[in-house]
Amino acid sequence: MKIASWNINGIKARIEAATTWIKAAAPDIACLQEIKCVDEAFPREMFEELGYNVAVHGQKGFNGVALLSKLPFDEVRPRLAGDPDDVQARYLEAEISVPSGALRLINIYLPNGNPFGTEKFVYKLAWMTRLKERVKTLLANEENLVVAGDFNVIPAPEDVYNPNVWMDDALFRPETRAHFQALLNLGLTDAFRACHDEPHRYTFWDYQAGAFQKNQGLRIDHLLLSPQAADRLQACEIDAAPRSWEKPSDHVPITAELAL
């Protein structure tokens, strides 16, 4: 099964790019982030016509996540536990029956957290702590678990073109990386790093300053796997092509092939 994650930066602005890529790549499951629309405005029928079941957790203007799956959802659960006052649409969890058993899927748009030293950074770290708690609970089930999405975390210096410039950025702060490492330490595998050890492989390039042309990017979109899912990992690839299309998202899709 092919599982993809892609921050599309606005579904309304990305309808053509999204359908073109989904048709060509034909993932079994796609996790979309930053749909930037309410549930009712998501072009559900468009993806249903391509053979997908659709689950949406959106909000007006910002954030928002959606799941596309060729197999039906057994359960869909929006919102990350741990803070009932958190109204930002950044988390969508689903259970899907696969040939090898159950697949638990978490689709996240982790808070950006900039600028460092503000409430936004505090919210980011608190959100990461809440995510760790939820993952810890799910890992106890010893099932296939995939945590996919835009983590807004640069895990290591080799995942950014110029680490020195990013030292005080919320995506690369030591506190952020420590929280990400704590998540991995629960027993998750970074699928891309399990398949590739070359540095400077990116999933995001800023729109500004010709960042893509200069290959000044970041690796911030990740697929993290439970031990059971990691055992079934066959490949993980970043598809940078859509970044050079017309009207691109600033992120590109990352996909993993799992023998589920």
Add this chain to the structure above:
DNA sequence: ATGTCGATACTTTATCGA
């Protein structure tokens, strides 16, 4: 040094968030 894009609103330009 600057450079972009998407969505929103007391809209047609400014603001926010990224």
